Amino acid sequence: MNEKIVCQKCQYYYVTWEPNNPHGCKAYGFKSKMIPSIVVKSSSGKACTFYNPKQRE
Numbered sequence: 001m002n003e004k005i006v007c008q009k010c011q012y013y014y015v016t017w018e019p020n021n022p023h024g025c026k027a028y029g030f031k032s033k034m035i036p037s038i039v040v041k042s043s044s045g046k047a048c049t050f051y052n053p054k055q056r057e
Contacts, residue, residue: 005037005051012050025050 007013012027021031027050
């Protein structure tokens with residue numbers, strides 16, 4: 001997959017409103033201070049496999 005991952009455009013991304021962990025990923029089930037795709041890449045060495053762009057209505 002060569003598509004750039006922008007978590008804010010993914011259906012699994014959400015804002016937690018928690019000051020210490022403002023970014024959340026429903027697919028992986030975690031909250032983080034950093035953007036989820038960066039956490040996934042640094043932890044696994046691979047790009048996010050759950051990225052799914054939001055559908056516009």
